[in-house]
Amino acid sequence: MNYGNFGLDTALLVIDVQNDFCPGGALAVAGGDDIIPTINAWMPRFATVIASRDWHPANSVHFKKWPPHCIAGTIGAQFRTGLNTRHIQLVLDKGTGDTDDGYSAFEATNVDLEGWLRLRKITTLYVCGLATDYCVLQTVLDARRRGFSVVVLREGVAAVEAAPGDGQRALDAMEAAGARLL
Ligand SMILES: [Zn+2]
Numbered sequence: 001m002n003y004g005n006f007g008l009d010t011a012l013l014v015i016d017v018q019n020d021f022c023p024g025g026a027l028a029v030a031g032g033d034d035i036i037p038t039i040n041a042w043m044p045r046f047a048t049v050i051a052s053r054d055w056h057p058a059n060s061v062h063f064k065k066w067p068p069h070c071i072a073g074t075i076g077a078q079f080r081t082g083l084n085t086r087h088i089q090l091v092l093d094k095g096t097g098d099t100d101d102g103y104s105a106f107e108a109t110n111v112d113l114e115g116w117l118r119l120r121k122i123t124t125l126y127v128c129g130l131a132t133d134y135c136v137l138q139t140v141l142d143a144r145r146r147g148f149s150v151v152v153l154r155e156g157v158a159a160v161e162a163a164p165g166d167g168q169r170a171l172d173a174m175e176a177a178g179a180r181l182l
Contacts, residue, residue, distance in 0.1 A: 011048035015129030020076035055093035128156030
């Protein structure tokens with residue numbers, strides 16, 4: 001494996017590594033904690049590291065589908081202890097409206113992610129985080145629709161698996177959309 005650093009045209013996008021999505025959280029993903037060392041190891045190789053947060057209001061139609069989680073300002077919504085936040089230059093908040101699922105980081109309401117990336121001539125995104133079959137999937141598909149090159153770090157993602165196989169199906173869908181799995 002090449003441990004060299006990436007150029008200025010490449011950013012790492014860390015999706016929703018928050019307490020509520022990790023073991024003990026309100027919507028825990030099995031293996032949520034296991035990806036953190038991988039993500040921490042990758043972070044210093046990128047000139048730009050961006051992290052998204054699910055950042056919901058207390059009442060949201062989103063909670064008809066899911067147990068309440070990542071309510072803005074709560075401990076459950078904080079980045080997971082152990083995630084090295086020192087390298088994060090931009091935090092994206094998504095799902096902030098009461099009718100807003102906000103699965104994709106491109107739906108962030110505090111920053112126009114696409115515009116932010118284009119301004120900095122960033123054309124390639126390495127994507128990791130939680131969960132493979134929801135927010136990672138939708139972020140990757142959105143990035144591909146917008147013409148970004150995408151690499152998914154397989155050891156840096158974990159799936160909800162509401163139905164067995166959802167994680168693998170999501171990886172297949174990302175690959176079919178032109179993302180590279182690493
Ligand atoms: Zn959510």
